[in-house]
Amino acid sequence: MAKYFAESELIINEDGSCFHLHLRPEQVADKVILVGDPGRVALVASHFEEKECEVSSREFHAITGTYQGKRITVQSTGIGCDNIDIVVNELDALKNIDFKTRTEKPEHTTLTLVRIGTCGGLQPECPEGTFVASQKSIGFDGLINFYARRNEICDLETEAEFKRQVKWIDQIGNPYCVDNNKELLEQIAADDMVRGITIACGGFYGPQGRELRAPLADPELNAKIEAFEYKGLRVNNFEMESSALAGLSLLLGHKALTCCMVIANRRAKRANTGYKSTIDNLIKVVLDRI
Numbered sequence: 381m382a383k384y385f386a387e388s389e390l391i392i393n394e395d396g397s398c399f400h401l402h403l404r405p406e407q408v409a410d411k412v413i414l415v416g417d418p419g420r421v422a423l424v425a426s427h428f429e430e431k432e433c434e435v436s437s438r439e440f441h442a443i444t445g446t447y448q449g450k451r452i453t454v455q456s457t458g459i460g461c462d463n464i465d466i467v468v469n470e471l472d473a474l475k476n477i478d479f480k481t482r483t484e485k486p487e488h489t490t491l492t493l494v495r496i497g498t499c500g501g502l503q504p505e506c507p508e509g510t511f512v513a514s515q516k517s518i519g520f521d522g523l524i525n526f527y528a529r530r531n532e533i534c535d536l537e538t539e540a541e542f543k544r545q546v547k548w549i550d551q552i553g554n555p556y557c558v559d560n561n562k563e564l565l566e567q568i569a570a571d572d573m574v575r576g577i578t579i580a581c582g583g584f585y586g587p588q589g590r591e592l593r594a595p596l597a598d599p600e601l602n603a604k605i606e607a608f609e610y611k612g613l614r615v616n617n618f619e620m621e622s623s624a625l626a627g628l629s630l631l632l633g634h635k636a637l638t639c640c641m642v643i644a645n646r647r648a649k650r651a652n653t654g655y656k657s658t659i660d661n662l663i664k665v666v667l668d669r670i
């Protein structure tokens with residue numbers, strides 16, 4: 381018997397769209413570009429030859445169109461892994477649940493989900509402007525810990541070694557390590573993006589080691605993260621969504637990758653606030669390769 385989803389669990393709006401994204405099933409392409417900033421959606425869609433539909437609700441703004449013959453949806457997520465929980469579950473539901481019968485479809489559709497974001501760079505080879513692709517993501521956000529099969533999809537070895545090397549303090553909550561999709565990594569990072577581990581943090585300030593007026597629980601954590609190395613991989617960057625995106629995609633059978641442009645150089649303590657004109661270069665690369 382196909383799994384049934386009650387009204388309170390899968391909320392469908394009166395117009396047949398999913399609760400938060402306000403998209404209807406036919407409006408979503410199988411290739412989806414995810415961006416944090418709703419304002420970045422129009423920039424991505426400015427490259428489309430044709431626009432099919434545009435839907436906006438809260439921080440979730442989407443445009444579906446065509447780029448070089450490929451049907452693509454660009455969807456903003458807003459900031460944080462809690463929003464990724466909403467976006468990925470609703471995109472998956474739009475493809476894999478029949479909204480009329482509220483049951484799981486017999487055929488599974490695999491989505492290609494590529495996040496184009498901004499990030500902070502932690503290594504000398506990641507100054508401002510660098511394009512960084514996430515080979516693995518470590519989540520400080522805790523989202524995947526709520527799901528069954530968590531240990532099956534996580535890289536438990538890297539997780540344990542990370543906690544050991546950085547002398548992890550338990551009050552922060554359990555970090556998890558997940559792989560981004562290998563095939564997408566080869567296709568999109570190709571040979572010109574820096575690859576490695578990305579940490580997705582549950583905040584921009586304290587969780588990324590930024591101390592404004594509130595002192596940090598572990599002021600040495602960033603130095604230990606910068607020094608972490610395991611099986612030839614180091615932590616290149618901090619952002620706020622890649623772990624939940626990669627983890628939920630593994631749980632739901634989708635392909636996901638995060639690519640970011642460095643806008644804050646955490647080592648040199650510099651930031652590029654004029655990045656909005658240069659992130660278009662990363663957008664074009666991803667659109668060409670997706």
Ligand SMILES: O=P(O)(O)O[C@H]1O[C@H](CO)[C@@H](O)[C@H]1O
Pocket residue numbers: 415416417458459460496497498499584619620621
């Ligand atoms: O530029 P976006 O995609 O929003 O990504 C980064 O920027 C935001 C923080 O400023 C977080 O969402 C972080 O992941």
Ligand SMILES: O=c1cc[nH]c(=O)[nH]1
Pocket residue numbers: 498499500501584588618619620643644
């Ligand atoms: O330092 C940074 C820059 C962008 N986004 C982040 O999450 N961190």
